[in-house]
Amino acid sequence: MSTAKKNYTRVTTHSLAEMKCNGEKISMLTAYDYTLAKIIDTGGIDVILVGDSASNVMAGHETTLPITLEQMIYHASSVVRAVERALVVVDMPFGSYQGNSKKALSSAIQIMKESGGHSIKLEGGEEIIESIKRILTAGIPVMGHLGLTPQSIYKFGTYTVRAKQEKEAQKLLADAKLLEEAGCFALVLEKVPAKLAQKVAESINIPVIGIGAGNGVDGQVLVLHDMLGMTHEFNPRFLRRYLNLYDEISGAVRNYVADVKSIEFPNNNEQY
Numbered sequence: 001m002s003t004a005k006k007n008y009t010r011v012t013t014h015s016l017a018e019m020k021c022n023g024e025k026i027s028m029l030t031a032y033d034y035t036l037a038k039i040i041d042t043g044g045i046d047v048i049l050v051g052d053s054a055s056n057v058m059a060g061h062e063t064t065l066p067i068t069l070e071q072m073i074y075h076a077s078s079v080v081r082a083v084e085r086a087l088v089v090v091d092m093p094f095g096s097y098q099g100n101s102k103k104a105l106s107s108a109i110q111i112m113k114e115s116g117g118h119s120i121k122l123e124g125g126e127e128i129i130e131s132i133k134r135i136l137t138a139g140i141p142v143m144g145h146l147g148l149t150p151q152s153i154y155k156f157g158t159y160t161v162r163a164k165q166e167k168e169a170q171k172l173l174a175d176a177k178l179l180e181e182a183g184c185f186a187l188v189l190e191k192v193p194a195k196l197a198q199k200v201a202e203s204i205n206i207p208v209i210g211i212g213a214g215n216g217v218d219g220q221v222l223v224l225h226d227m228l229g230m231t232h233e234f235n236p237r238f239l240r241r242y243l244n245l246y247d248e249i250s251g252a253v254r255n256y257v258a259d260v261k262s263i264e265f266p267n268n269n270e271q272y
């Protein structure tokens with residue numbers, strides 16, 4: 001059952017601000033290809049994130065670090081061709097924006113020009129604020145990402161919950177305010193205590209979209225392949241699986257193989 005408070009024929013950054021004001025939760029999922037993007041757009045998702053999790057989900061890398069700008073643009077342009085309603089956010093890959101705001105601007109422009117995406121997302125707070133400010137000067141909408149930021153996995157060492165200690169929680173809150181002041185239109189909070197996430201969402205006016213951050217935030221995001229149950233080795237507490245496609249697909253493949261081997265497929269009606 002939908003609890004949308006207003007019908008949006010096209011979701012924009014302004015629609016998300018309006019949703020927060022109206023108390024309507026924002027729904028966001030990842031997508032990396034045309035076919036699934038079309039299905040989730042038609043299903044009414046508000047925001048589609050072309051996440052750098054494509055590095056794990058699509059390419060089988062252990063981390064998000066290896067994916068390149070060109071590969072992100074390829075995934076994003078496939079998604080954009082499918083989408084009629086959702087706001088498309090494209091992740092800036094590792095190495096395309098850190099430590100050099102001019103490079104960050106040029107990477108962001110390349111993403112917008114070549115993929116047709118509507119906005120970009122990057123990970124970090126104070127340490128990348130110059131890059132964020134410079135990207136914003138080009139009129140490119142920026143979504144922030146704090147908490148567990150997978151591009152920094154080798155700094156963190158593990159994928160466990162972030163900001164459980166007061167010092168890190170204070171830095172996260174300060175970073176969230178900094179991102180809002182700089183002009184970000186929204187913020188992803190990944191794997192942080194629910195109480196802290198709620199405090200952040202209540203302390204800033206831009207929408208806060210959580211993953212493993214509880215239900216006191218303004219919206220939720222999941223990796224599509226995880227929520228569809230296509231991946232089955234990844235079992236964090238925050239993940240709700242809406243389907244078990246791993247078993248469904250492998251069952252279908254087993255049936256197909258059996259039908260081919262036994263010449264059950266194709267039958268007389270399935271040939272010319």
Ligand code: KIV
Pocket residue numbers: 030049050051052053054091188190211221223
């Ligand atoms: O890349 C990604 O999928 C993400 C989400 C986990 C928020 O950044």
